[in-house]
Amino acid sequence: MTISDPYAPSRETTEGTVFSVTGxxxxxxxxxxxxxxxxxxxxxxxxxxxxxxxxxxxxxxxxGETVTEVRCGIGYLHTGIEKNMEFRNxxxxxxxxxxxxxxxxxxxxxxxxxxxxxxxxxxxDVPERASVIRVMMMELNRISSHMVALGTGALELGAIxxxxxxxxEREIVLDLFEMISGLRxxxxxxxxxxxxxxxxxxxxxxxREAVAQMRKNFKDNTTLLVGNSIWLKRTQGIGYLDLAxxxxxxxxxxxxxxxxxxxxxxxVQPYCGYENYNFDVITADTCDVYxxxxxxxxxxxxxxxxxxxxxxxxxxxxxxxxxVADKKIAWPAQLALGGDGLGNSLxxxxxxxxxxxxxxxxxxxxxTEGFKVPAGQVYAAVESARGELGAHVxxxxxxxxxRMHFREPSFNNLQATSAMSEGGMIADIIGAVASIDPxxxxxxx
Amino acid sequence: MSDSGMFxxxxxxxxxxxxxxxxxxxxxxxxxxxxxxxxxxxxxDLERAYPEFSTAxxxxxxxxxxxxxHIKREKLVEVAKILRDSLKFEMCMGVSGVHYPNNVGRELVxxxxxxxxxxxxxxxxxxxxxxxxxxxxSLVEVWAGNNWHERETFDMFGIIFDGHPGLTRILMPDxxxxxxxxxxxxxxxxxxxYKGATVPAxxxxxxxx
Numbered sequence: 001m002t003i004s005d006p007y008a009p010s011r012e013t014t015e016g017t018v019f020s021v022t023g024x025x026x027x028x029x030x031x032x033x034x035x036x037x038x039x040x041x042x043x044x045x046x047x048x049x050x051x052x053x054x055x056x057x058x059x060x061x062x063x064g065e066t067v068t069e070v071r072c073g074i075g076y077l078h079t080g081i082e083k084n085m086e087f088r089n090x091x092x093x094x095x096x097x098x099x100x101x102x103x104x105x106x107x108x109x110x111x112x113x114x115x116x117x118x119x120x121x122x123x124x125d126v127p128e129r130a131s132v133i134r135v136m137m138m139e140l141n142r143i144s145s146h147m148v149a150l151g152t153g154a155l156e157l158g159a160i161x162x163x164x165x166x167x168x169e170r171e172i173v174l175d176l177f178e179m180i181s182g183l184r185x186x187x188x189x190x191x192x193x194x195x196x197x198x199x200x201x202x203x204x205x206x207x208r209e210a211v212a213q214m215r216k217n218f219k220d221n222t223t224l225l226v227g228n229s230i231w232l233k234r235t236q237g238i239g240y241l242d243l244a245x246x247x248x249x250x251x252x253x254x255x256x257x258x259x260x261x262x263x264x265x266x267x268v269q270p271y272c273g274y275e276n277y278n279f280d281v282i283t284a285d286t287c288d289v290y291x292x293x294x295x296x297x298x299x300x301x302x303x304x305x306x307x308x309x310x311x312x313x314x315x316x317x318x319x320x321x322x323x324v325a326d327k328k329i330a331w332p333a334q335l336a337l338g339g340d341g342l343g344n345s346l347x348x349x350x351x352x353x354x355x356x357x358x359x360x361x362x363x364x365x366x367x368t369e370g371f372k373v374p375a376g377q378v379y380a381a382v383e384s385a386r387g388e389l390g391a392h393v394x395x396x397x398x399x400x401x402x403r404m405h406f407r408e409p410s411f412n413n414l415q416a417t418s419a420m421s422e423g424g425m426i427a428d429i430i431g432a433v434a435s436i437d438p439x440x441x442x443x444x445x
Numbered sequence: 446m447s448d449s450g451m452f453x454x455x456x457x458x459x460x461x462x463x464x465x466x467x468x469x470x471x472x473x474x475x476x477x478x479x480x481x482x483x484x485x486x487x488x489x490d491l492e493r494a495y496p497e498f499s500t501a502x503x504x505x506x507x508x509x510x511x512x513x514x515h516i517k518r519e520k521l522v523e524v525a526k527i528l529r530d531s532l533k534f535e536m537c538m539g540v541s542g543v544h545y546p547n548n549v550g551r552e553l554v555x556x557x558x559x560x561x562x563x564x565x566x567x568x569x570x571x572x573x574x575x576x577x578x579x580x581x582x583s584l585v586e587v588w589a590g591n592n593w594h595e596r597e598t599f600d601m602f603g604i605i606f607d608g609h610p611g612l613t614r615i616l617m618p619d620x621x622x623x624x625x626x627x628x629x630x631x632x633x634x635x636x637x638x639y640k641g642a643t644v645p646a647x648x649x650x651x652x653x654x
Contacts, residue, residue: 075616082601083625087632087647118509247535247562250590261562268565376508379558379569381538392541392556403626405541407558412539415593444616 015042039063043426047076051156051430054440058417058429065426070418074411077444085404089370090116091331093401094188097391100406101442102185103148106141107384108406108442109190110134114271115380115391116192119373122324128313129320130194131272136207136310137180137189138272138382139303143214144173145385146296150221153293153434157234165220172210172217179203192371194323197335204311211304211311218300226297235290239420239432242287249419250412253387254299255436257283258291265383276313277306289435296437329371332363370399379407386410386437406445410438475504475515483566484512487532494531495524513569518581521572525557525587528570533563537584539594542602544627552576553604557584557591574604583609601626 010019016038021029033041043060046052057073081100085093097112098105117123151166174184180199181189189196225231241251243259256263262281266274282298284291323330334348352360375397381390387409394403413436420432479485484507491514492498501520506513516524528534538558545552557570572581583606584591595606596615603624606612614621623630634646 075614075618078616080625083632084647087650121509248589250536250538250588252536263562269567377513377543377556378509378511379538379567388538388560390538390558392558394543403541403543407539407541411593411597412590415590 040068045429047073053152053156053433053438056414056433056438056440056443058433060426060429062426067421067424067426067429070421070429072414072417074414074440074443077440079445081445082404082406085401087400089399090192090373090401091366091370093404094191095186097406098186098188099441100445101384101386101389101408101410101439103145103439104141104384104386104389104442105186106134106137106190107382107389109188110138110272111380111382111384111389111391111406112393112404113190113192114382115378115393116373118378118380119376119393119395120192120329121374122193122326122329125324125326126194127321127323127325128273129198129317130322132310132313132317133195133199133322134190134272135274135277136307136314137177137195139306139310140173140176142303142385143300144170144177146300147173149296149385149434149437150293153431153437154225154231156430156434157231159225159231162221162224165217165224169214169217172214176207176210179206191323191331193326193329193331194321196331198322199314204314207307207311211307215301215304218297222297226294232290234428234431235288235293235435236286237288237290238424238428239289239292239435240287241416241420245416245419249416251387251416253384253409253413254292254295255413255416256387257281257295258285259287260285265381265388269381271380271382277309279303279306289431292435327362328366332359332366372397372399373401381407384409386439386442387413406442408442408445410436410440410442411445414438414443474506476507480505480507480512482510483564484568487512487566487568490532491524491527495527497523511567511569513571515571515573518572518574521570522582522584522587525570525584528559528568529587532561534559534561534566534568536560536562537588537591540584540591540598542598542604542626544602544629546576546628548573550575553579553602555581555598555604579604580607581605582607583612585609600624603627 010017010032019029019033041062043062044057045060046057047055052058055076057076059071059073060067061069081096085096088096093112094109097108100108114123117126147166147170151163151170154162154166177187178184180203181187181196241255241259243261246256246259252263260283262283264281265271267281279302282295282302284294334345335343352363373395375395377392377394379390379392381388388407389409390407392405392407393401396402416436417429417433421429478488480488488505495501497520501517501524502514503517504515506515536559538560541556543554543556545554551573553574553576555572559568559570561567574581581604583595585595586608592610593615595609596612598604599606599612600614600617601624613619617625632646632648634648636646636649637644
């Protein structure tokens with residue numbers, strides 16, 4: 001009775017008929033599935049699916065279009081970053097962590113560096129200018145990350161224009177990152193003890209210009225989506241998760257704040273001097289996808305406010321150091337733009353090669369061996385764009401981490417998929433997953 | 446440990462610090478009262494709410510402004526429930542494993558960072574088990590969000606969380622052999638030749654101590 005379909009061959013198993021869909025004629029596939037007596041259909045969505053937000057695999061049990069069970073399959077992007085870091089020195093670790101959650105590199109680096117600084121006992125020795133630059137970079141990063149969340153989230157629900165606007169804004173931020181650190185993504189810019197290098201000349205006016213431009217641009221997506229009746233129908237009351245559910249699942253970030261709880265580590269457990277900035281914690285009380293969308297939209301303005309305050313502080317701190325004074329920890333490189341790209345400045349080369357043997361030894365030792373970190377363990381957390389990003393770092397007193405573990409908000413929050421989607425329609429899973437905003441690089445590490 | 450100076454020069458004038466791939470376990474002492482800050486309150490509240498405090502808790506360590514309670518594994522679920530219900534540690538931020546192959550009989554450690562939203566406090570629980578008997582009771586019934594974290598720690602360290610609803614590998618493929626984050630699991634890699642010189646694989650490079 002089976003119709004032979006070259007695009008969807010079927011085979012019988014003890015669990016029922018299995019169809020392998022490879023494209024082609026959907027009509028004949030639907031006809032074939034309809035010919036079986038089975039009400040319950042198990043569908044594999046992803047890991048190569050345009051709407052699952054990266055290499056996420058969703059195993060869905062469906063009755064008609066109603067989802068009865070969802071299971072996530074992850075691990076497709078596991079790269080063993082935590083293991084690899086045990087074989088590199090502490091400074092080299094920044095180049096690894098920055099690649100975990102690739103939409104929030106600055107958050108990864110900051111959490112990692114705050115943990116190392118806590119282990120070293122130099123938290124209070126990090127220069128103020130370095131902390132202000134970190135705050136500014138984190139907030140810029142929050143904007144670029146939220147832009148991807150909004151843009152791809154809207155795209156996955158079928159709206160393409162918001163993505164064009166969102167990626168236009170993200171581009172502005174990535175250009176700033178390139179100007180400041182030399183790289184658009186994966187910058188390894190935040191280093192233990194401070195930041196890799198100071199802001200380039202003329203950076204502050206350029207960032208101010210970009211802030212004004214973004215403030216103007218953000219209105220486009222607001223007019224397009226806030227109150228849009230199609231958007232409301234796809235997001236309101238979808239992906240419901242209340243405070244009790246969020247608490248027991250350990251959910252943080254915009255998803256937790258969409259339950260009405262104003263929990264933001266920047267306010268309640270400030271780090272990098274966040275207590276010195278004026279900003280509001282945005283909440284919603286709808287517990288749904290629309291609430292999370294509104295939170296992200298409104299957090300953009302708060303980030304702009306923080307960036308402006310950071311720029312004011314940076315103007316007052318002109319010329320101040322951006323790395324701890326301890327020469328046994330501070331990376332010795334004095335970088336400058338050369339004819340062949342970024343490299344050590346000629347003055348620094350002249351000093352270590354010509355006049356100071358000690359500087360040369362320091363440079364060599366720190367670059368080859370790295371510095372030692374006293375034995376012990378710490379947990380340092382930052383409020384990333386997706387929630388609490390915690391770094392659990394164990395040192396045995398050597399020049400490399402003994403054990404590194406990241407408590408990734410994407411990894412943790414993705415567990416809420418089942419609670420948000422079961423009992424709903426299959427099309428609403430997409431909205432629910434998009435509102436969690438998981439980044440698979442962070443989930444799988 | 447008697448390291449001195451950042452570059453580890455001891456006795457001889459050799460400052461290279463090269464010590465081969467020797468990795469020792471972190472030292473562990475316990476702290477005396479007062480612990481400082483809210484840590485005394487946490488300890489007092491726990492003692493009041495949990496009469497078996499002295500038998501269930503092996504050590505209390507305060508280090509770098511963080512409180513760690515070392516808990517006997519048989520009592521872990523009891524203590525966790527009291528911490529959640531009476532001391533308002535509503536959230537568990539997961540579990541992280543650490544492997545100390547030289548600590549015979551106490552090779553595997555599970556570390557649970559807890560967060561209290563009500564009181565804005567953080568503490569940490571630690572449970573130590575032997576490699577030959579790597580079983581720890583699951584905390585999924587206390588904090589449902591520990592589900593994936595425990596699966597990850599099982600996947601990476603081989604710690605078996607008894608009572609977990611579905612303890613399977615999560616990041617590695619289902620048929621994978623071994624537990625990658627353990628210290629006896631090699632990183633792998635091959636030497637790379639570049640301009641006539643050979644750069645060894647990362648786990649065969651020098652380790653400075």
